[in-house]
Amino acid sequence: MSDTKLLDGEYILPTYARFPLEIVSGKGSLAYDQEGRSYIDLGAGIAVNTFGYADDEWVKAVTDQLNTLQHTSNLYYTAPMAKLAEQLCQRTGMKKVFFSNSGAEANECAIKAARRYAALKGKNTSRIITLKNSFHGRTLTTLAATGQDVFHKDFLPLTEGFESVEPTVEALTQALQKPAAAVIFEPVQGEGGVVPLSQEFVDHLAALAKEKDVLLIADEVQTGNGRCGTLYAYMQYGILPDILSTAKGLAGGLPLGATMMGEKLEGVFAPGLHGSTFGGNPVCAAAALHVLERLDDTLLQNVREKSKYIFDALTGCPGVKCVSGLGLMIGIEVEGEAKKLAQACLDQGVLVLTAKQKLRLLPPLNIPMPLLEKAIGILKEVLAKGA
Numbered sequence: 001m002s003d004t005k006l007l008d009g010e011y012i013l014p015t016y017a018r019f020p021l022e023i024v025s026g027k028g029s030l031a032y033d034q035e036g037r038s039y040i041d042l043g044a045g046i047a048v049n050t051f052g053y054a055d056d057e058w059v060k061a062v063t064d065q066l067n068t069l070q071h072t073s074n075l076y077y078t079a080p081m082a083k084l085a086e087q088l089c090q091r092t093g094m095k096k097v098f099f100s101n102s103g104a105e106a107n108e109c110a111i112k113a114a115r116r117y118a119a120l121k122g123k124n125t126s127r128i129i130t131l132k133n134s135f136h137g138r139t140l141t142t143l144a145a146t147g148q149d150v151f152h153k154d155f156l157p158l159t160e161g162f163e164s165v166e167p168t169v170e171a172l173t174q175a176l177q178k179p180a181a182a183v184i185f186e187p188v189q190g191e192g193g194v195v196p197l198s199q200e201f202v203d204h205l206a207a208l209a210k211e212k213d214v215l216l217i218a219d220e221v222q223t224g225n226g227r228c229g230t231l232y233a234y235m236q237y238g239i240l241p242d243i244l245s246t247a248k249g250l251a252g253g254l255p256l257g258a259t260m261m262g263e264k265l266e267g268v269f270a271p272g273l274h275g276s277t278f279g280g281n282p283v284c285a286a287a288a289l290h291v292l293e294r295l296d297d298t299l300l301q302n303v304r305e306k307s308k309y310i311f312d313a314l315t316g317c318p319g320v321k322c323v324s325g326l327g328l329m330i331g332i333e334v335e336g337e338a339k340k341l342a343q344a345c346l347d348q349g350v351l352v353l354t355a356k357q358k359l360r361l362l363p364p365l366n367i368p369m370p371l372l373e374k375a376i377g378i379l380k381e382v383l384a385k386g387a
């Protein structure tokens, strides 16, 4: 066993079921282990490494900022954060941004915003509707918002005020017969098995929310930042959320969360009501500015084309029951056991993820076509053979 594996086993809290692989470096869509063996990475650090490993331009944007100002407190102004907020607002139609360090924190801020909105409006409820099978984070409040009981057990009591319903028109209609402050949803449920919400459901959700002055919170921690083939996935549903949270791929490999607020939230926050020491850190913000700059129409079009390639290549293949997802966020319902198949892929030099009983692909958005073709070829062989 390697030293790292031994040390990890000795000193790291065993909260992760790791694959037996130590990644020591990477370049583009390839990761390397200690022996210099390469792996085509179709997981991208769980949708984080937007342009893969050590992308030259990204590294330059980060190191230029690192050599200028690595951090200061939020008691002072910094340009990268302000410019990033401007970009996010201009490209989404949102009005204001709060920066944090992770997806869970971005959702915490969204939930605080919804509660305060309800309070200021004199609504006497702070009830938030969430969807079954959703995933919103690991803090006690975002766990409460996560509609999967398996994550709750033994961590009770969680934050009160959340109620999860099936993502169906009937269930939602019924839930919204009682007053509510907000509905939080992932346009494509990620950890829940890469399941896009139906257009019918989202249309109904948007109409009901408007009618009842219930805030729409889109959790785009995973679906955002080009992952689904548009800058944010909500854009493909023809709606505009009131609150939009994101993280994962935003800074292309550095920790950054963002909670964007629409028109309705104007005036909901004031100094002292929320904060974060690291939130909007100049290095992370510079990284994100660079990522956003590159997420132009051409790149997003490429994402959609690569998505179509993967869907076409895998649909109907031996060992594949069904392919789901949007853009480069893809779930594969397999005949065998997902975890074992992922291990078999790793053995063949391809890194894939799982989500529930599915394989999940979240490759870097700029993965070169030849590498993607090679990886999909290997994946097809593994799936046909079974594990």
Ligand SMILES: *Cc1c(COP(=O)(O)O)cnc(C)c1O
Binding pocket: 101, 102, 103, 104, 105, 107, 135, 136, 137, 138, 186, 190, 191, 219, 220, 221, 222, 223, 247, 248
């Ligand atoms: C990953 C994820 C989160 C949690 O993000 P962290 O950065 O791990 O806190 C929240 N919501 C969704 C939809 C996610 O995919």
